[in-house]
Amino acid sequence: AGSTMMVKTPEDIRQIVLEAYPDARNIVIKTEKEGNNVHYDVEFITARYKVEADMNPVTGAFAKRELEYF
Template sequence: MKLKNIFSVLAALAVLCVGAMAMAAPVPSQLGQSREAIEVAKAEIPATCNLLGYTTKDDESLITFQDPDTLEYYYVKVVTATSKIKEIEVKGATFVKGSTIINKTPNDIKLAVLDTYPDARNIVVSMDKDGNNSYYEAEFTTVKFKGEVKFNPATGVIFERELDYY
């Protein structure tokens, strides 16, 4: 009787272990979709960027890259099921937004946008403030996305970008 009880407990434990391992294994289609999402994201960012990681939540994957040359972080949102880019957000290595010195004109910023995104059109440049610091914000459209880029008014350097894909 005692041996029968031990055998029953061991059999139940084996079934639970096998079930737990089966549930913990990644679903091949999800793994393939994640790889596809990463490849799509890589095509839209500089080739020098390193993959830092990714997470999948609901129907979106957030893939994080860093450019070792500029230290910019690229946060790419991809619709996992379709492998279509939804948004790219680029954060620079600076913690201070803007400057108290303004050396650049709105026209300089417009030319900087065209230099970075040659197919940009409908460019609108405005000045914003963050505390005592001012910065330029340029909004524009391209064939693939609507962009919002923030520039340092003293240097004309981009410190933040948000690209919303159609």
């Protein structure tokens, strides 16, 4: 999920989330570091579920998603 480089900014990540989930709100983006690797830890809610995701800081790809349905 991570990389040693940060290419995508938090605003880039926010836009990627909104493209995938247009009704996303309360988007919280944190930078997490594990050893030399860094990734974005993203949390947000939609009308149907709460999402916790890890996103790649180079490509912006979702590496892991957990959806909790309401």
